[in-house]
Amino acid sequence: MIELTNVTKKFGNKTAVNNFSLHIEKGSLTMFIGPSGCGKTTTLRMINRLTPFDNGNIIVNGTPINDIDPVKLRRNIGYVIQEIGLFPHLTVFENIAIVPRLLKWDQKKIVHRVEEIIELVTLDQSFVQKYPLELSGGERQRVGLARALAAEPEILLMDEPFGAIDPINRLKLQDSFLEIQEEIKKTIVFVTHDINEAIKMGDKIAIIDKGNLIQYDDVSQILSNPANEFVENLLGQDRNIKALSLKKAKDYVLKDGFITVLDTETHETIEKKMKDKNIEIAFALDKNNHLKSRFVLEKATSNKRQKFIHNPAPWTIERQNNINETLSKMLEIGENQLPVVNRKKEFVGIIKLSNIFEEVKKKHIISEGKN
Amino acid sequence: MSVPISILVSVSLGFYISSRPNIAKYVINVASIMMTIPSLALYGVMVVLFAPFKLGLGIVPAISAITIYSLLPITRNTYLALNQVKPGMIEAARGIGMSKNQILWKIKIPLSIPVIMSGIRIAIVMGVSVATYASLIAAGGLGYFIFAGIGRANLTMVLVGAVLISALGIGINYFLLKVEDWITPRGLKVKR
Numbered sequence A: 001m002i003e004l005t006n007v008t009k010k011f012g013n014k015t016a017v018n019n020f021s022l023h024i025e026k027g028s029l030t031m032f033i034g035p036s037g038c039g040k041t042t043t044l045r046m047i048n049r050l051t052p053f054d055n056g057n058i059i060v061n062g063t064p065i066n067d068i069d070p071v072k073l074r075r076n077i078g079y080v081i082q083e084i085g086l087f088p089h090l091t092v093f094e095n096i097a098i099v100p101r102l103l104k105w106d107q108k109k110i111v112h113r114v115e116e117i118i119e120l121v122t123l124d125q126s127f128v129q130k131y132p133l134e135l136s137g138g139e140r141q142r143v144g145l146a147r148a149l150a151a152e153p154e155i156l157l158m159d160e161p162f163g164a165i166d167p168i169n170r171l172k173l174q175d176s177f178l179e180i181q182e183e184i185k186k187t188i189v190f191v192t193h194d195i196n197e198a199i200k201m202g203d204k205i206a207i208i209d210k211g212n213l214i215q216y217d218d219v220s221q222i223l224s225n226p227a228n229e230f231v232e233n234l235l236g237q238d239r240n241i242k243a244l245s246l247k248k249a250k251d252y253v254l255k256d257g258f259i260t261v262l263d264t265e266t267h268e269t270i271e272k273k274m275k276d277k278n279i280e281i282a283f284a285l286d287k288n289n290h291l292k293s294r295f296v297l298e299k300a301t302s303n304k305r306q307k308f309i310h311n312p313a314p315w316t317i318e319r320q321n322n323i324n325e326t327l328s329k330m331l332e333i334g335e336n337q338l339p340v341v342n343r344k345k346e347f348v349g350i351i352k353l354s355n356i357f358e359e360v361k362k363k364h365i366i367s368e369g370k371n
Numbered sequence B: 001m002s003v004p005i006s007i008l009v010s011v012s013l014g015f016y017i018s019s020r021p022n023i024a025k026y027v028i029n030v031a032s033i034m035m036t037i038p039s040l041a042l043y044g045v046m047v048v049l050f051a052p053f054k055l056g057l058g059i060v061p062a063i064s065a066i067t068i069y070s071l072l073p074i075t076r077n078t079y080l081a082l083n084q085v086k087p088g089m090i091e092a093a094r095g096i097g098m099s100k101n102q103i104l105w106k107i108k109i110p111l112s113i114p115v116i117m118s119g120i121r122i123a124i125v126m127g128v129s130v131a132t133y134a135s136l137i138a139a140g141g142l143g144y145f146i147f148a149g150i151g152r153a154n155l156t157m158v159l160v161g162a163v164l165i166s167a168l169g170i171g172i173n174y175f176l177l178k179v180e181d182w183i184t185p186r187g188l189k190v191k192r
Helices: A040-047 A070-075 A092-102 A107-120 A125-129 A137-149 A167-184 A195-201 A219-224 A229-235 A239-244 A267-277 A323-333 A353-370 B003-018 B021-036 B039-053 B059-084 B087-095 B100-137 B143-151 B155-183
Strands: A002-011 A014-024 A029-033 A055-060 A077-080 A155-159 A187-192 A204-209 A212-218 A259-262 A281-285 A291-298 A307-312 A337-341 A347-352
Touching: A002 A040, A014 A040, A014 A055, A014 A212, A029 A040, A029 A195, A040 A055, A040 A155, A040 A187, A040 A204, A070 A077, A077 A137, A092 A107, A092 A125, A092 A137, A107 A125, A107 A137, A107 A167, A137 A155, A137 A167, A167 A195, A187 A195, A195 A219, A195 A239, A204 A219, A204 A229, A212 A219, A212 A229, A219 A229, A219 A239, A229 A239, A239 A323, A259 A267, A267 A281, A267 A291, A267 A307, A281 A347, A291 A337, A323 A337, A323 A353, A347 A353, B003 B021, B003 B059, B003 B100, B021 B059, B039 B059, B039 B100, B059 B100, B087 B100, B100 B143, B100 B155, B143 B155
Parallel strands: A029 A187, A029 A204, A077 A155, A155 A187, A259 A281
Antiparallel strands: A002 A014, A002 A055, A204 A212, A281 A291, A291 A307, A337 A347
């Protein structure tokens, strides 16, 4: 999809990018990471010809990019930068519609597309008439992503898109971005200086230092076989814990061991259903599949009678949350199982602490056997 | 009168120098020096300059002088306005595939309008007071009342002239503020 061959870029005497060769696969999310000034952003900007390169070749979709008119090339590549990229004098609608308009789509198609894309980035349709200054940082970032995706480019370049967002909202944005990517399957190059972000988001990571490409591999490979000390230091002492973050809640979602009921049913009916099926947990959903409450039927013990507990507004885990975040939440609230929802807050299943341990144990036996 | 000429000249000058910082330095310096010349002296210079063409008195030197005066505020504000557009914004515009012209017309100009407009407003209001002297070189105008009044020691006449000129200045300023507000893109005015 994107092929860099021996690409070199010098600024004066300083070599910003030294003889890079890498192949970025279609549909993959590749993270560029390294200290500031290492050449990661320069490399990104060379792909859409914002920065010209001195030597080597970059091929996008089979065509050398120097053979494509830069303006045309850029219209077919989504580009997201920190939040300042939105145009303050244009409404959200106009911001998103800007590339389709440059490409001269007809108005009907644009209106339809904007609606669709607003839905995709989980913003409310009422946002389209607002101006960027009226939005929060996270909302602006979603609009920025929507704008980059509007003209349906196959490739997306993202330059520290979440850099200016506070840590809590950054995690949320990462989660919903991963869900969106699962749906759209774009080829994405993503620049970051946050190693946790790189591990969490990336299919592959390119580690760059002082203009040199140090290591380019699958995330799990990098975590288990760091190429040198620089990579080791970048990953940190806790890389085994970090490796946990490669697994997502969705990988451990269970669809049994509980029942779902309608939130309109009476508590008596629900209790009876649970007893009949000998099930301890039930989730009440509304007609949009949104989780409304949880019911627990505690087992009777010798000195305790069976107890039926109603728990409105239960804690949830998003399916894109990684196992780090999931475990941390379980520790925080002292539950060993949590309901899982997707980014539209629809109920998808349940995740159990015991099940995570089972799976990790199995993996260990397998990988030890291999070595 | 001289305002449209001045806007035309200064705004285009501002655009021209906005992407040429080396020239911009000189242009703005020269315009600043022009502004330090006392207005009366500038009229004098104009009269002398235009005299060979038999245009020494009257409307032509007056208009030229006022135009030169309003050059600085408009040129400088246009230059600053176009350059205050954040580089990140222009990067984003380039990155999504806008051509140079599109960036100028769809991004830079709308974002610069408030600042350019306030330069024009300052220039015009200043022009009104400078124009007072125009009557001295037989170009007429409200200044006539003041100078005629001084010549005849007629306080009422001076006051009438002064009040009328102030009223004109205030009126124009108010009107231009409205125009400024009206042409500023709505998105730039919203409060967080």
